[in-house]
Amino acid sequence: MSSYPQVMALFCLVILSAFFSAAEISLAAATKTRLQALSEDGDRRADLVLELQEHPGQFFSALQVMVNAIALLGGIVGDAAFSPFFMWCLEPIIPAVNLPHVGFVLSFLLATTLFVIFADLLPKRLAIARPEVVAMRVVRPMRIVIKVLRPIVFVLERLSDACIRSLGLPTKRQETITSEDILASVGAGAAAGVIAPQEEAVIQNVFELESRLVPSAMTPRENIVYFTTDETEASIRAKIATVPYNRFLVCDKDLDHVVGFVDSKHLLRLVLDEKPICFQEGGLVQPCQFIPDSLTLSEVLDVFQRTHADFAVILNEYALVVGIITINDVMSTVMGDLVTTTDELQIIQRDDDTWLVDGATPVDDIEHALGIDELPEDSAYETVAGFMMYMLRKIPKRTDKVVCGEYTFEVLDVDNNKIDQVLVTRTKGKAPAPEASETTP
Structure with a gap:
């Protein structure tokens, strides 16, 4: 008996499984902002994808029903398609009593490999590259599948929603965008060369307006x-x-x-x-x-x-x-720095490990320049001079030092009890705990 019909059936099952894999990953990866932009341009399919994202339970219920059904059929058809071929090839070298078992194992491995590569990995990698485009292409067929499987989808959706609510988790997709998300995207764009470093700095400064006093x-x-x-x-x-x-x-x-x-x-x-x-x-x-x-x-x-x-x-x-x-x-x-002249700079980097800092420099600026998350208790002062006074617990004198992490802050110049300049030096090796020290000139 020819195994060509089983091979063609297996090929069709791989194509169907690839379609559902691409649909699954594209809907999950498609961003709401891009879909809304496409919707505003008049693409009705973007509205349908947004609607499915609002109610993902129906989509994933129908998807899992089809994926599992195809996987079961693939195992059955794969055995029927390849077992005869492997048994015919191995008949001269393997005893007849073991031949059906060996043929089954080899056909199972081959069918599984085909599904993993062509029905899972490739479609998902292609869909993740352009999720919005793929999602809009598969949304209408998926709506038909959901309608056909509506009774099953209804039951599965209610059961899954009940389980999710029992865990205290939301049943709908959360699309809240934070400033951290935007800054992460900007950083990725700068790393890729899409956004210039100066533009990245300006965007970061805009978001810092909410926190800078x-x-x-x-x-x-x-x-x-x-x-x-x-x-x-x-x-x-x-x-x-x-x-x-x-x-x-x-x-x-x-x-x-x-x-x-x-x-x-x-x-x-x-x-x-x-x-x-x-x-x-x-x-x-x-x-x-x-x-x-x-x-x-x-x-x-x-x-x-x-x-x-x-x-x-x-x-x-x-x-x-x-x-x-x-x-x-x-x-x-x-x-x-786009509008600051050299004479107006408050932070001058002398080399890779030293900076000359004006005492009136805001704490936010020095933290950004040195790549420090935050100085100790930085809400208690506003400038580098205030940081030195807070850490030393006195009016600083020349050569007084404060060690914070891997950085040493040294007072270079004091005028009428006002700190004019501070030298910041980065030390190599293990970062010590913050401490202050005095030096009598």
């Missing part, structure tokens, strides 16, 4: 140039000539009593018109926007959007001025 981007109190209401015109002209700022705070006697701010272009107009500069003149001093120092940079952008302002004074919990911030400061944080 205002002090990390502000102009600190000691760098603020301001006028007092009773300041002489000669002093005002000297400050304008010395410091090319766009805005200057106007205060009543000291910085903690802010009256408002004045735009430098208005002052320049008065100078060009040879008119006296008087802050009591109506319309010259404008009201300021005040914000607490506990806001994140993202919240500052919201404030600027609501108030149509681009400049704010930052107060601490004691209503004292700690700094000022503009929308350009926030944008500079996002753009990073």
Whole structure:
């Protein structure tokens, strides 16, 4: 009896099994965002795939019924297709009593190999390469299979849902996308060369706006140039000539009593018109926007959007001025090195293992530059200078050191108790525990 019909039947079963394998992996791997984009382009098949992803129980129930049925039929047909051939080949060398068993084992191994390679591995690898395309091609046939097997699918779906709920797991696919997922995708794109390193840095900085506080981007109190209401015109002209700022705070006697701010272009107009500069003149001093120092940079952008302002004074919990911030400061944080000149860099890498760091550098920036997840208790301070003071538990002096992991932080320069520069050195070998040490010069 010819075994050609059994061989053709086995070939058809392999094709069917390959189809269901590709359908299984493509539906599971297809991303919701890409399918939604295809749906918006008018592809109805993307809507059908999204619908199946919303109710995967029916799909996988029908799929498993067909996969297991095909596997059973494949074993039966494979034995009928190949056993006679192996028995005929091995008849001269194997006793007749053992021949049926050997033929069965060899036919089983051959059929299993065909199913594993052509009905499982290849279709799944092809489907995972382009899951959305494959999913949209198989979705309509799979809907027909689901309708044909509806009674069986209904029972299996209810039983599987009951088991999943008993384990406290969701019965529907979760499509929540977190910032970590996006950053991981961006990192993969940068590694593949699709995204430039500068673009990757900008995207990372955008997400850090949610966690970075205002002090990390502000102009600190000691760098603020301001006028007092009773300041002489000669002093005002000297400050304008010395410091090319766009805005200057106007205060009543000291910085903690802010009256408002004045735009430098208005002052320049008065100078060009040879008119006296008087802050009591109506319309010259404008009201300021005040914000607490506990806001994140993202919240500052919201404030600027609501108030149509681009400049704010930052107060601490004691209503004292700690700094000022503009929308350009926030944008500079996002753009990073793309808009920062060499003279403005706060972190200068001298070689592979040493960095020269400005004391006012935000903690987030130094952690990112050194590849550190977080410095010890970094919520207790905002800058590298604050880190040194917190770890040393005193006002630092030159040559004072702090060892944190594989990095050593050494104070290089102190001006009026303010840390100007810190040298960071990476040590080779085992990372020691964080510790502080003092050196008397």
